[in-house]
Amino acid sequence: MLKIVIGISVVFFTTFLGKKFSDKFVGRDKFMAALISFNNRLITNLSFKRESIPEFIVNDFGNDDFNSTLSGIDFTKDDLGLSFPDYIKKDDSKIFRDYFIAIGKQSEYAENEYLRSMNDVFSEMKKKTSIEAEKARPLGLKIGFSLGVIIFIIIL
Amino acid sequence: MLEFLPEDMRNEILKRTRGTLTELRIRQDRPVRAAEYFCGRIIKREVTEKKASRKDIEKIILKLCDFSIYSKETNIKNGYITSKNGERVGICGTVVYDGEKVSTIKEFSSLVVRIPNDISGCSVGFISGFTEKPLNVLVVSPPYNGKTTFIRDLGRQYSDRFGINALFIDERDELTGGGAYYLGKNSDVMKYCDKAFGIRCGVRNLNPDVIVCDEIMSSADADALKFAKESGVKIIASAHSDNLENIIQKEELSKIFKCFMFDIILFLKDFSVSSVYDGKLNKLC
Numbered sequence: 001m002l003k004i005v006i007g008i009s010v011v012f013f014t015t016f017l018g019k020k021f022s023d024k025f026v027g028r029d030k031f032m033a034a035l036i037s038f039n040n041r042l043i044t045n046l047s048f049k050r051e052s053i054p055e056f057i058v059n060d061f062g063n064d065d066f067n068s069t070l071s072g073i074d075f076t077k078d079d080l081g082l083s084f085p086d087y088i089k090k091d092d093s094k095i096f097r098d099y100f101i102a103i104g105k106q107s108e109y110a111e112n113e114y115l116r117s118m119n120d121v122f123s124e125m126k127k128k129t130s131i132e133a134e135k136a137r138p139l140g141l142k143i144g145f146s147l148g149v150i151i152f153i154i155i156l
Numbered sequence: 157m158l159e160f161l162p163e164d165m166r167n168e169i170l171k172r173t174r175g176t177l178t179e180l181r182i183r184q185d186r187p188v189r190a191a192e193y194f195c196g197r198i199i200k201r202e203v204t205e206k207k208a209s210r211k212d213i214e215k216i217i218l219k220l221c222d223f224s225i226y227s228k229e230t231n232i233k234n235g236y237i238t239s240k241n242g243e244r245v246g247i248c249g250t251v252v253y254d255g256e257k258v259s260t261i262k263e264f265s266s267l268v269v270r271i272p273n274d275i276s277g278c279s280v281g282f283i284s285g286f287t288e289k290p291l292n293v294l295v296v297s298p299p300y301n302g303k304t305t306f307i308r309d310l311g312r313q314y315s316d317r318f319g320i321n322a323l324f325i326d327e328r329d330e331l332t333g334g335g336a337y338y339l340g341k342n343s344d345v346m347k348y349c350d351k352a353f354g355i356r357c358g359v360r361n362l363n364p365d366v367i368v369c370d371e372i373m374s375s376a377d378a379d380a381l382k383f384a385k386e387s388g389v390k391i392i393a394s395a396h397s398d399n400l401e402n403i404i405q406k407e408e409l410s411k412i413f414k415c416f417m418f419d420i421i422l423f424l425k426d427f428s429v430s431s432v433y434d435g436k437l438n439k440l441c
Binding site: 046050051052053054055056075104105106107108111 | 222227259
């Protein structure tokens with residue numbers, strides 16, 4: 001009886017691990033979606049409201065991790081003191097860091113051009129993260145569950 | 157005050173200032189120079205040992221723009237940015253043209269910070285000596301002699317003491333000092349609009365008794381003043397000049413005089429009234 005209880009616990013645990021493994025892909029995808037939303041809204045902001053960047057970043061961009069990245073920005077530092085969630089790849093974080101450092105430092109025209117060009121870059125990145133997230137979520141669950149079942153059988 | 161400066165620079169300046177700071181000159185590769193009002197006169201001297209770098213100047217401008225150059229782009233094109241506390245920062249650098257229009261200023265090399273002072277009651281003597289009803293008043297002096305302070309207080313006194321509706325046309329956010337200065341309980345403010353537009357729009361829509369505006373100088377201003385006069389609205393304005401002859405000789409100002417007669421022309425020198433003329437240029441005192 002005890003073996004069955006332990007076995008079932010193991011299945012739940014490994015499934016949970018599988019989900020956690022896939023969460024980083026999903027998180028990356030959601031972070032990208034928030035970044036694209038940020039970029040698009042900043043383009044709109046340029047044409048009408050013209051809020052400064054510190055005023056603009058207090059808005060909600062639909063992702064807690066992205067919002068907390070923005071709230072951690074320190075404008076007095078050259079590198080803005082940026083920190084990204086652990087699931088963001090090193091190469092991606094470099095692109096994001098360069099992006100945040102660049103915004104706000106140009107004329108409206110140049111800023112608009114830059115933001116639009118970055119929209120293309122981010123859209124490409126989003127396509128990749130979406131594909132990865134779509135694959136990873138069921139795959140993580142499957143692998144976790146399968147691994148749990150194997151251990152369950154071994155325990156029995 | 158001076159919150160847009162790098163912290164070490166600001167601390168050093170404030171530490172070494174003895175009187176009332178009125179102007180700072182921040183030039184690339186030079187120590188910062190300050191002008192301060194101390195013991196009844198203006199003293200000009202270096203107030204930092206460290207030389208300002210290009211990066212310091214860029215950081216100052218970025219902070220003045222609230223880290224968003226686009227939000228102050230129009231001001232930069234016009235060669236100045238006004239801080240949140242009303243300090244006007246003149247910008248010197250390389251001017252970029254797009255056709256015949258100034259596109260922007262880049263490669264900033266020096267800044268001139270003018271620190272406004274608000275002296276409540278400085279126009280009371282004038283009001284009690286000349287008039288308690290609003291008149292068309294022109295306040296004249298070379299730069300940096302207290303014109304803005306005087307017209308701000310004149311508008312405020314009219315507004316508070318006599319319940320007169322005063323409209324301030326604050327083209328450069330100097331009259332309001334970024335909202336730091338009280339302008340009277342019966343005052344309205346139009347910020348960052350040029351005087352010609354502000355006067356016309358104000359007369360049509362805001363029904364002011366008196367309009368207060370700084371530094372009239374163009375023929376567009378002259379047309380707008382004429383429009384205000386024809387509408388029965390009084391004007392309190394200022395102009396750059398050091399004497400009456402120069403005013404008459406200055407092409408743009410003489411245009412203004414041809415179409416608009418001020419009731420009182422008042423000259424300031426070293427922050428106090430030096431002479432007063434009537435509209436026909438007779439010296440009153």
